[in-house]
Amino acid sequence: MTFFAEERAVSPVLGGILMFGLAASLLILTQVSVVPAANQQVEFEHNLGVQEDFERFQGSTTRVAASGATETVDIELGTRYPNRFFLVNPAPASGTLSTEPSTITISNVKATNTETAEYFASLDTPHTLEYDTNSLIYEPNYRQYGNAPRTVYENGLIYNQYDGDVTLLTSATPIVSDGDIRLVLLDGALNEQGTALRSLDLVAASAPATKLSVTPSGPDPMTMTLPTYLPESEWLEAFGSQPNVDLDYTTSAGSGPST
Numbered sequence: 001m002t003f004f005a006e007e008r009a010v011s012p013v014l015g016g017i018l019m020f021g022l023a024a025s026l027l028i029l030t031q032v033s034v035v036p037a038a039n040q041q042v043e044f045e046h047n048l049g050v051q052e053d054f055e056r057f058q059g060s061t062t063r064v065a066a067s068g069a070t071e072t073v074d075i076e077l078g079t080r081y082p083n084r085f086f087l088v089n090p091a092p093a094s095g096t097l098s099t100e101p102s103t104i105t106i107s108n109v110k111a112t113n114t115e116t117a118e119y120f121a122s123l124d125t126p127h128t129l130e131y132d133t134n135s136l137i138y139e140p141n142y143r144q145y146g147n148a149p150r151t152v153y154e155n156g157l158i159y160n161q162y163d164g165d166v167t168l169l170t171s172a173t174p175i176v177s178d179g180d181i182r183l184v185l186l187d188g189a190l191n192e193q194g195t196a197l198r199s200l201d202l203v204a205a206s207a208p209a210t211k212l213s214v215t216p217s218g219p220d221p222m223t224m225t226l227p228t229y230l231p232e233s234e235w236l237e238a239f240g241s242q243p244n245v246d247l248d249y250t251t252s253a254g255s256g257p258s259t
Helices: 010-067 114-121 232-239
Strands: 071-076 094-107 109-111 128-141 150-154 157-161 167-172 191-194 197-202 214-216 223-225 248-250 256-258
Touching: 010 071, 010 128, 010 150, 010 157, 010 167, 010 197, 109 114, 167 232
Parallel strands: none
Antiparallel strands: 071 197, 094 128, 094 191, 094 223, 109 214, 128 150, 150 157, 157 167, 248 256
């Protein structure tokens, strides 16, 4: 009598093991390469959304200063990643929204009417005006988008600041135009970190905007000094073509251009 070994079940079991190994390999490959790339795209799109929120903030500040009506601007500090079956996502990416105080100085000025002259006479320095304001800054803390910029709003300007002080001006409202100086000052401190949606209520401290007529108090022109992070080249591109305006950029403590 001759006996033969039963080998019919070996091939299906071996095939199942190979298929499981292939599926596991594909899952691991997806986790280490596809998921990070997809999350980077999510972060990139979120960053573009923040920049759009800053542009809305810029428009709202102008309208609130002009009309006195209150407006609200929402800024999403962080972002969450979409659910992916059998794959692992990191914790949501966060961001920080903060303010940074600065002072704008306008010197060598003299009032041209009685009411403004009385106001100037009450100042410690009647030929120099100083205004406290704030910059609004967003700094992301992404998982994959490592070269994400910090976005800054200051004195009507919005720009992105990358590593190495490389900046890209995204929006600019002229500070000086046709002989008028237009300033919108921001009051209030903010320093918030997280992933939640942050609502900024813009309330006019004094509105509608009023115009003061001034002239140089001496033979020298009026000078306005504004601290800034924006490089000189970007300032020249944004405002260098304004008539009767000279830009003098310094890099000392409290650096900034003067007009």
